[in-house]
Every structure is written in C-alpha cells, then in structure tokens.
Amino acid sequence: MRVAVDAMGGDFAPGEIVRGTLLAARDLGAEFVLVGNEQAIRAELPGGKLPEGVTLHNASEQVAMGEKATRALRKQDSSLVVGARLLKERAVDAFFTAGNTGAAVAVALTVVGKLPGIDRAYIAVLMPTTEGAVVLMDGGATVDCKPRHFVEMALMGSVYAKARLKVDSPRIAILNVGEEDAKGSKVVKEAHKLIRQTDLNFLGNTEGDRLFAGECEVILCDGFVGNVALKVAESSVKFAFKLLARELRARPLDRLAGLIIKRSAMKRLARDLDYSAHGGALLLGINGTYVIGHGKSSDTAVHQALRITVDSIRFGVVDFIRESVPREVAGLDKDLMQEDEAPTQG
Amino acid sequence: MRVAVDAMGGDFAPGEIVRGTLLAARDLGAEFVLVGNEQAIRAELPGGKLPEGVTLHNASEQVAMGEKATRALRKQDSSLVVGARLLKERAVDAFFTAGNTGAAVAVALTVVGKLPGIDRAYIAVLMPTTEGAVVLMDGGATVDCKPRHFVEMALMGSVYAKARLKVDSPRIAILNVGEEDAKGSKVVKEAHKLIRQTDLNFLGNTEGDRLFAGECEVILCDGFVGNVALKVAESSVKFAFKLLARELRARPLDRLAGLIIKRSAMKRLARDLDYSAHGGALLLGINGTYVIGHGKSSDTAVHQALRITVDSIRFGVVDFIRESVPREVAGLDKDLMQEDEAPTQG
Numbered sequence: 001m002r003v004a005v006d007a008m009g010g011d012f013a014p015g016e017i018v019r020g021t022l023l024a025a026r027d028l029g030a031e032f033v034l035v036g037n038e039q040a041i042r043a044e045l046p047g048g049k050l051p052e053g054v055t056l057h058n059a060s061e062q063v064a065m066g067e068k069a070t071r072a073l074r075k076q077d078s079s080l081v082v083g084a085r086l087l088k089e090r091a092v093d094a095f096f097t098a099g100n101t102g103a104a105v106a107v108a109l110t111v112v113g114k115l116p117g118i119d120r121a122y123i124a125v126l127m128p129t130t131e132g133a134v135v136l137m138d139g140g141a142t143v144d145c146k147p148r149h150f151v152e153m154a155l156m157g158s159v160y161a162k163a164r165l166k167v168d169s170p171r172i173a174i175l176n177v178g179e180e181d182a183k184g185s186k187v188v189k190e191a192h193k194l195i196r197q198t199d200l201n202f203l204g205n206t207e208g209d210r211l212f213a214g215e216c217e218v219i220l221c222d223g224f225v226g227n228v229a230l231k232v233a234e235s236s237v238k239f240a241f242k243l244l245a246r247e248l249r250a251r252p253l254d255r256l257a258g259l260i261i262k263r264s265a266m267k268r269l270a271r272d273l274d275y276s277a278h279g280g281a282l283l284l285g286i287n288g289t290y291v292i293g294h295g296k297s298s299d300t301a302v303h304q305a306l307r308i309t310v311d312s313i314r315f316g317v318v319d320f321i322r323e324s325v326p327r328e329v330a331g332l333d334k335d336l337m338q339e340d341e342a343p344t345q346g
Numbered sequence: 347m348r349v350a351v352d353a354m355g356g357d358f359a360p361g362e363i364v365r366g367t368l369l370a371a372r373d374l375g376a377e378f379v380l381v382g383n384e385q386a387i388r389a390e391l392p393g394g395k396l397p398e399g400v401t402l403h404n405a406s407e408q409v410a411m412g413e414k415a416t417r418a419l420r421k422q423d424s425s426l427v428v429g430a431r432l433l434k435e436r437a438v439d440a441f442f443t444a445g446n447t448g449a450a451v452a453v454a455l456t457v458v459g460k461l462p463g464i465d466r467a468y469i470a471v472l473m474p475t476t477e478g479a480v481v482l483m484d485g486g487a488t489v490d491c492k493p494r495h496f497v498e499m500a501l502m503g504s505v506y507a508k509a510r511l512k513v514d515s516p517r518i519a520i521l522n523v524g525e526e527d528a529k530g531s532k533v534v535k536e537a538h539k540l541i542r543q544t545d546l547n548f549l550g551n552t553e554g555d556r557l558f559a560g561e562c563e564v565i566l567c568d569g570f571v572g573n574v575a576l577k578v579a580e581s582s583v584k585f586a587f588k589l590l591a592r593e594l595r596a597r598p599l600d601r602l603a604g605l606i607i608k609r610s611a612m613k614r615l616a617r618d619l620d621y622s623a624h625g626g627a628l629l630l631g632i633n634g635t636y637v638i639g640h641g642k643s644s645d646t647a648v649h650q651a652l653r654i655t656v657d658s659i660r661f662g663v664v665d666f667i668r669e670s671v672p673r674e675v676a677g678l679d680k681d682l683m684q685e686d687e688a689p690t691q692g
Contacts (some may be wrong), residue, residue: 068526102524130588140523143531177486177573178448180414185489185570208577212585224531225574227523228567231554232575236582239558240615242476247611254611260603265593269586 001029003309004092005302007036008062008079009099011295017098018044020302025053028310033057033092036079057082063103065295072103073110080104084111087288093313096280096305098293105141108286115318117326120145121285122153122223123292124160125230126308131214135161135170138220139281140227150174150191150220151198151332155325156284157218158200163315164308170217173206175225181205187222197332241266280305282312289318347375349655350438351648353382354408354425355445357641363444364390366648371399374656379403379438382425403428409449411641418449419456426450430457433634439659442626442651444639451487454632461664463672466491467631468499468569469638470506471576472654477560481507481516484566485627486573496520496537496566497544497678501671502630503564504546509661510654516563519552521571527551533568543678587612626651628658635664 005021007014018041021032031053034041038058042048050056061078075081080099084107087095095112097104101123109121123139137153138145145153154172161170174192176184181192183205195202203216208229211219221229248258279301280291289312293305312318351367353360364387367378377399380387384404388394396402407424421427426445430453433441441458443450447469455467469485483499484491491499500518507516520537522530527538529551541548549562554575557565567575594604625647626637635658639651658664 130585143523175574177489177570185568188570208574209581211578212581221574222531224523224534225571228521228554228571228575229578232557232578233582235555235558236579237586239476240583240586244611244615247615248607250614251610253606257603257606257611260599261594261607264597265590265600265603268596269590269593 001310001313002031002033002092003306003313004033004035004057004083004086004095005306006079006083006095006097006099007034007041008059009097009104010293010297011065012298013098014040015044016297016299017302019299020297021054021306022051023299023303024306024310025051028307030306030310030313031055032306033083033086035059035083035086037062057086059083063100065100067100067103069100069102069106072100073106080107081111084108084290087290088112094289094291094309096291096293096302096309098295098297098302098305101140101292101295104292105283108283108290112290113287114285115287115322115326117329118152118156118285120149120152121283122149122156123226123281124157124284125226125281126164126279127211127230127233129212129214133165134211134214134216135164135218136175136211136221136226136230137218137284138223138226139230140223141283143222143224145187145222147187147190147194148329148332150188151194152285152325152329153220154195154198154200154202154218155328156321157220159321159325160282160284160312160317161217163312163317163320165217167217169201171201171203171215172218172220173203173216175211175219175221175229176205176207179205179207191220194332198328241270279303280308282308282317284321287318287322289313347656347659348377348379348438348440349652349659350379350381350403350429350432350441351652352425352429352441352443352445353380353387354405355443355450356639356643357411358644359444360386361390362643362645363648365645366643367400367652368397369645369649370652370656371397374653376652376656376659377401378652379432381405381429381432383408403432405429409446411446413446413449415446415448415452418446419452426453427457430454430636433636434458440635440637440655442637442639442648442655444641444643444648444651447486447638447641450638451629454629454636458632458634458636460631461633461668461672463675464498464502464631466495466498467629468495468502469572469627470503470630471572471627472510472625473557473576473579475558475560479511480557480560480562481510481564482521482557482567482572482576483564483630484569484572485576486569487629489568489570491533491568493533493536493540494675496534497540497675498631498671499566500541500544500546500548500564501674502667503566505667505671506628506630506658506663507563509658509663509666511563513563515547517547517549517561518564518566519549519562521557521565521567521575522551522553525551525553537566540678544674587616626654628654628663630667633664633668635659
C-alpha cells in the first residue's frame with residue numbers, strides 16, 4: 001500500500017506534514033511518498049534522512065492556502081497536482097493533502113477525475129457525537145446540489161459509514177429545518193422522495209440541534225449548508241470556551257478551579273474536540289482514495305488523517321462504491337433524477 | 347404602548363409566559379394584554395388578580411407546539427390568531443409569541459400581512475458575539491430565498507441593527523462558504539451584486555467560523571442555512587459542555603474544580619449563552635411589530651423578549667422600514683431583481 005502525501009499543503013507545511021507522515025510510517029503498515037520541494041522536506045527530516053517506508057517525490061511548485069482553484073490548476077508541477085497525478089496513474093493507492101480545500105477539490109475533479117456514473121464530488125467529514133461519530137456530507141465541495149446529488153451522497157456515505165463506523169446498515173438522514181417530510185427547500189423535499197426509493201436505511205429529516213445526538217451515521221446536506229454547519233460548530237465551541245475562560249477569571253475560587261482544569265480536563269477536551277484531530281475527510285465521488293485534511297493540521301492530525309486514508313484503502317471504500325453505486329443511481333426514477341440546470345462548484 | 351402576549355404559546359406556557367409578562371409590566375413602561383384561556387391564565391396570577399398594566403383577552407383555543415401551520419391557521423379563536431388579529435386591528439402596538447415558530451410565521455403572514463413592497467418575512471435573531479451582538483437573518487421563516495430577498499433582509503436588518511445595536515452604519519455581510527466575491531451558490535452570488543447597488547455598508551462575504559467574531563452587525567443567509575446555523579451553534583455548545591462535564595469527573599482534582607465552577611462560572615456562562623435569554627426575534631417584513639420567542643422560554647426569557655418588543659416599538663423599527671425600505675427595493679435593477687420562481691415557505 002502506497003500513499004502520496006502533499007508535503008507542501010497546509011498552514012504548517014512542510015514541518016507538521018512531514019512529522020505526521022513519519023509517525024504514520026511507524027505504525028500504519030503502508031509506504032508514504034512525500035511530494036514537494038526536496039530541500040524543504042529534507043530540512044524537516046531528522047539528520048536529513050528518509051526513514052524506512054518513506055520516499056520523496058520532487059515537485060517544484062506550491063499552491064498557496066488562499067490561491068484560487070483556477071490558478072492552482074495551472075501549476076502543473078505543484079505538490080498538489082503532482083500528488084494527484086500519482087494517484088491518477090495508480091503509482092499510489094491514495095493521496096492526502098491538508099492544503100487549500102477549494103484547490104484540492106478542483107484538482108481531484110480535473111486530474112484524478114470522477115467515478116463513472118457519479119456526477120459530483122462530496123467531502124465526507126467524520127464528526128464526533130455523544131455516541132461515537134457521524135459522517136456529515138457534503139462539507140463544501142458542491143454547492144447548489146440537485147436532488148440526484150443527495151442520492152449519490154446517500155449511497156456513497158452509506159458505504160463509507162459501513163466501513164468506517166462498523167455498522168451493517170447505517171442510518172441516514174437529511175439535515176433540514178424540521179422533522180416532518182414536507183419541511184424544507186424544494187431540493188431537499190425532492191431528495192427525500194428519491195432516497196425513499198433506495199434500499200438504504202433512510203430515517204427522513206434531522207435538524208441542526210440533533211447533529212451530535214448520535215441518532216444516525218450519515219447526515220446529508222448541500223455543500224453550502226455543510227460548510228456553514230461545520231464552521232459554526234467549530235467556532236461555537238471556541239466562543240463558549242472563550243466566555244468560560246473569562247468567567248474563570250472573575251472570582252478567586254473560580255481562578256483556582258480554572259488553573260486546575262486548564263492543565264487537565266480542558267486540555268483533554270480541546271484535543272477531543274479539535275476539528276483537525278478527526279483528521280481527514282474523504283472526497284467521495286473521485287476515482288481514487290483522495291483525502292483532504294484541515295488546513296491547520298498538526299503532526300498528530302496528519303497522522304490521524306493518514307490512518308483514515310490507509311483504512312479507506314484497506315476497506316476498499318472507493319472500489320466498493322465504483323462497483324455498486326453507479327448501478328444503483330442508474331436504477332432510480334428518471335423523472336425525479338432529471339436536472340434542469342448544472343450545479344455550481346463551491 | 348400596548349403589547350399583546352400569546353399566553354398559551356411555548357413549552358412552558360402559560361406559567362412562564364404569565365410570570366415573564368408580570369416582570370415586564372413592572373419595568374418596561376408598557377401595558378400588556380395576556381391572550382389565552384382566562385381560567386388557565388388566572389391560575390398563574392398571584393391571588394388570581396391582574397396587576398396594574400396587565401389585562402386579559404380571552405381566546406378559547408390553543409395551537410400546539412408540533413401542530414402544522416395549515417391547521418393552526420384554521421384555529422380562529424386560538425391565542426395565536428387572536429393576538430395577531432389584535433395587532434392587525436391596531437388594538438395593540440406589538441404581539442409576542444413563544445409558540446410554534448412555523449405557525450407563528452404563517453399566522454403573521456396571513457392575519458397581520460406583509461409590509462407593502464416587501465415580498466417575504468424573515469426572522470431577525472440577535473446572537474451574542476465577543477464584541478456584543480449580531481443580527482442573523484433569516485432564522486428560518488423563508489427557505490429558497492431569491493436574490494431580492496437578500497436585499498430586503500439587508501435593508502430591514504440594517505434598520506433593526508441601527509436601532510437595536512446603536513450603530514450609525516451597520517456592517518452587513520452574507521454568510522458564505524468563502525470570503526471571495528465569486529464564492530458560493532448562484533443565489534448568494536446574485537444577492538452580492540444586488541446589495542452592492544445599495545448605499546448599505548456592505549462588507550461582502552463572511553464564513554461560519556466568523557459568526558461570533560463581531561466583525562459586522564448584520565449577517566444574511568437563506569432561512570434554511572440560518573435555521574441550521576442557529577441550531578448547530580446551540581447544540582455544539584451543549585455538546586462541548588457535556589464532554590467537559592465528563593472530563594471533570596475523570597480525576598479527583600478535576601472533580602473538585604468541577605464542583606467549584608458548576609456553582610459559579612458555569613452557571614453564569616449557561617445563562618449568558620442561553621439561546622432563550624437573548625429573547626425575542628423580530629419577524630421583519632410583517633406590517634406590525636411581531637416578535638417570536640424561543641419555545642423553551644423561561645420567565646426571564648419572556649421578560650427579555652418583551653424588552654426587545656417594547657424597544658422595537660419605541661425605536662419605530664417597523665415604521666421606519668415601512669417608510670424607507672420598499673422605495674429602496676423598488677429603485678434597484680429590475681433585471682437582477684427578477685424572479686424565475688416563487689419562494690418556498692419553510
């Protein structure tokens with residue numbers, strides 16, 4: 001098993017990316033190919049030497065975090081494009097990048113390409129819940145989703161949740177403004193009808209306040225909604241703890257308690273809730289195992305993301321999707337699946 | 347100044363609603379009309395007597411929290427419909443309900459009606475930020491918003507923020523998946539162009555992780571997105587504190603610290619972050635001051651919501667909107683404002 005890693009992508013690249021890859025090489029039983037500027041990568045290696053199981057593939061250019069996707073696509077010798085090309089050519093079994101998400105999605109679609117029969121790509125994010133975890137998708141790859149895109153997500157998300165969360169029949173719900181079937185936007189109402197036609201374990205609608213309740217394994221939404229939801233979740237928690245920290249300075253006894261918990265409980269909690277610690281999000285719909293990490297990925301986040309990457313190869317998530325999903329999509333009601341206009345890339 | 351209060355709406359009605367109204371009658375300098383079942387209301391009054399400044403208006407029916415809007419509309423003698431009718435007939439200056447939001451919006455549109463020249467209604471929610479507060483709208487009244495609806499929200503939200511947050515030129519942003527102008531769904535891209543044509547202090551796009559940053563006073567989004575964002579924000583904070591509570595049980599010293607903060611800092615924080623404590627959300631676009639409270643409103647939440655209600659009358663928010671906004675909307679580019687299809691009620 002070989003995994004290409006974009007050593008130059010992410011806010012803390014190449015340092016944290018290289019260190020995370022070295023951690024992964026020790027315990028994941030796979031080979032890793034660090035893609036990027038050779039000198040910059042070597043500078044991060046202890047003694048400048050590559051350990052066993054890690055190789056280096058030079059790429060002269062780099063895609064910046066704020067760079068436009070259209071510009072990134074033209075950087076043919078960037079670590080992002082070169083890594084994606086290694087996946088396309090089957091020189092590796094998977095590719096991981098913590099770089100610019102917009103560029104990563106564009107490069108995946110253009111360089112690696114979509115699975116036959118699948119119309120778009122979707123970011124499948126693993127979120128912690130009180131009961132374990134839930135796959136939320138789309139995290140922001142496709143905005144203006146049509147009903148058929150919800151079906152693609154439902155089918156692919158179910159495969160991923162089976163593999164990742166070890167459940168036989170993942171429960172699927174649409175993120176909506178109410179629980180009743182008739183609630184929501186036109187698109188989600190249509191999506192509802194379509195998913196009802198499948199054999200999936202479809203529960204119907206769920207709401208934003210049930211996201212962490214652990215009532216289902218897959219939550220579906222448009223990439224616009226998913227992107228907002230993920231970012232709001234992350235910032236709400238930070239905001240709440242900021243206010244807590246302020247309250248903990250208000251009175252002497254609180255200050256003492258604050259000192260205690262900051263060194264222990266709060267530290268463990270921050271680690272548990274760290275968006276990046278949940279690591280890689282699979283970009284489903286792409287013809288290969290393509291994993292996107294949080295821009296702020298630390299070495300442990302990279303390690304965790306590479307664990308998800310290796311597990312996904314091992315479970316054969318993409319192979320299973322390739323063999324089953326397009327056929328199931330093709331079997332659905334043509335009228336309902338009909339599209340009036342092309343979706344937008346987010 | 348007279349304010350009708352739906353005494354039967356909300357999870358804790360009529361008790362908390364009546365008690366909250368009595369608190370408001372003491373310090374808000376307005377008269378309150380409790381609308382609902384006379385016996386049930388009297389049972390909540392100390393000695394069964396109405397204090398000065400509070401009257402009672404009987405309504406025999408009640409709209410349940412889970413009841414469908416279409417059914418609620420047929421309950422002509424419900425506290426919700428009767429209260430709305432008092433506003434329509436100008437027997438009162440404002441109406442407040444903590445009942446079923448879907449029914450409250452439907453009754454507002456049907457019984458009270460929209461402002462001339464305004465196409466839809468939008469829930470303007472006041473959210474706390476690190477710098478003060480921000481008006482987020484739409485909180486869930488209108489899904490499938492068209493670009494023109496974003497303009498209506500921008501204009502009305504600016505008026506509300508001026509009055510409520512005491513700023514001369516409220517900064518307005520669209521909630522989007524990225525900051526660049528070209529990001530997002532088709533609708534928000536068009537909305538962007540339209541709002542640029544106004545004289546408003548429009549900053550462009552903001553993202554879900556900037557919601558609490560206090561960088562603007564008005565954040566605009568479709569009712570679907572706003573509803574999800576508000577519910578995710580609420581549940582993320584609850585989820586984080588649930589995990590913190592678990593961590594605080596893990597080790598003896600943490601347990602001690604936990605005991606201390608639960609009685610002080612956490613209590614104050616829970617109060618600050620309590621969604622309901624931020625009280626009423628103005629339903630903008632309606633031809634009258636119509637305020638919707640959280641279903642779980644306690645007496646203090648009702649008190650706070652009635653403060654927002656009275657302030658909104660005093661500031662003349664709806665009058666100001668009536669006089670200025672429709673003219674501004676009418677002056678915008680006809681091509682951009684054109685609608686291909688009717689919006690959906692959420």
